[in-house]
Amino acid sequence: MVDIENQFQPDYAISPGEILSDELELRGMSQTELAKRTGLTPKHLISLMKAKATITSETAIKLERALGMPAQYWLNLESNYQEIQARQAEEAQLEADLSWLKKVPVNAMAKLNWLEKHKDKKQQLVEVLRFFGIASVDQWDDMWPKLNVAYRQNQTHEVFPEAVSAWLRQGELEAARISCQAYDRNTFREALDEIRAYTLHGPEDFVPALTELCAKAGVAVVFVPSLPKTGVSGATRWLNKDKAIIQLSLRYRSDDHLWFTFFHEAGHILLHGKKELFLEGANGLDQEKEHEANQFAESELIPKAAFKEFTRKGNFNKASITAFAREVGISPGVVVGQLQHKRLLDVRFCNDLKRRFKWAHE
Template sequence: MTRHTATDTRFDFAPNPGRILQRELDSRGISQAQLAARTGLSTKHVNLVIKGTAPLSADVAVTLEEILGVSAEMWLGLEAARQAQGARAERRDALAGFAEWASTFPRQLLIERGVIEQLDHGPAVAAKLLSFFEVASPHAFAKTWLEPQASYKRSQIHVIDTNLTALWLRLSELQAAELIDKAPPYDPTKLRDVAAELPRLTTQGPRVAFQRAQDLLLEAGVVLVFVAELPNTRISGVSRWIHKTPMIAVTSRYKTLDSLWFTLLHEVAHVLLHPKRSTFVDDFRANDDADAQETAANRFAEEHLIPGAYRDALLSATTTSTIRSIAHDLRVSPSLVAGQWAFLTKTWNGPIAKLRQSVDLAEALAAP
């Protein structure tokens, strides 16, 4: 369904019902004073309606229907169209004033993500941005999308662009909308079972594994989507509740298999452990030691990737064959084990670290 905005040219003209009424009177040879006498209205009020200064009310419309035989619905339709056209004209003036706000968003990025088109400029960009965020003004955008960010649990220590964070979150909502409509009620017991199964998917190709993860999580009432990272947001993943359905969205920020699946399990943990917090926005490399909820989510992810019983063997590993052996026992990709080894030992180079598989999920999902 096409969404029309206040900048659409199809709304540039609407007939004035007063002019139509005057033509009707002229065709019947009825003066304004005579119409006033027939309707019981004052001559002044009839004149104001014809000039368009006074609205044509429902009572007047019904009276005209009885006297002239022209339906009240027709008169009211004309009046509604006139008022809507006037309101749209006022809206266009307001949008012109919002153009400066719209210019704070990177234009090319908006085009690439399908928010605006190449030919859109000024008020048209503002109109589409406001429609995209489903708000009426920049002030409403700030209240709806920027102020809540202060209360988000955000696992990162860097300065970020709040406008682009809002843009990414809205893109994730739109990406998830169809799946949310299909999602069964959230089931935490099923989600715990799915969390235990997720690491084993990593032995498959990234695209197949991710799509299988989507299916399993959906069965537990959780929607998973991928939305490519935006600059200056530093987001690796987010968990948030949309109505009563938890949504997890991930990026390919670090482009390694282990970081992607760590992020996914970290967000699953937030859904399970911290359901009263509506939104967590995460960069898994941030220092979370001061945040108990982030620490708990990290531990959940670590334990699901490498159970505690294997921790000593992992820490003492010095060869790739040991890493592969642990991965074989756990039925997971060696990349996951190598990633946890690198994180625990703070060794990001060498033969073991090179087992970490590079993955760009955007490319993987786009592949035929």
């Protein structure tokens, strides 16, 4: 014998009040008489029959005694009615929110195993809401209220705040798995001095080192692949007063961009408040704070005095850049990046001194 599960879910709801009304008609009992028998007011009975009031346990017991129908029967009717009502409201809400789903890069997220892919659009929307940890699209605006502001100006490339929030959310989930000590400014400052030397190493060395050293200082460092329509290379924010997060996307895939972005985000942690979200790549930001973070990254990566003396000579070739990088203990690619950024070196030259990265899944 094969058991077939009945998964029928009605698309209509009959209220307990309708059942009660029919029951009174069958019995030839007036509402006035029922009011006297139960002690419920006529006004309350009318509200029950119009589904404007719910049947409570107390009301169910009174109906049981007056009509001889078990209290559980009335409570089950009420429970089923409320569930169907809720499902109908949920379906209507999901239908209305499907347009929002189009702005979320579901295919890219599924390829990265961030969520499951579904053929049914409403089911997919539910999966996306679970990923974000929100009950409905309305809560997205509450959780990421400043993303539209961050991208309020025209971008060179189209950016969807919903896609950016998905990238941030994945970073948040990965950061939650990193056990950190409570944030300590001095410990983080010391960690940065040690991390600088790792610009000479490959990802197999610097990724675990960054993670461990920063975690001891209360900062979770996560590497999260960028998504389409994001245009973000890094982000900094505080998960709570004792734990910050630095999120890196390897957007440009070269060591000069990676290390500058990391120290830029570290600058935000050391120099600025705990209530702001800093997005490297967004244009609607506090430009003064962005400039301060840039200055911090530059000075941390290459000592100002040494860099000034090197650039004064104006001899920028592979040999001189490599020798200078060795002298200051930094990756040659970082030096190339700084020279190009300051327009002292053509962006076409010396790029082979930069180290290129790619994700393991690629």
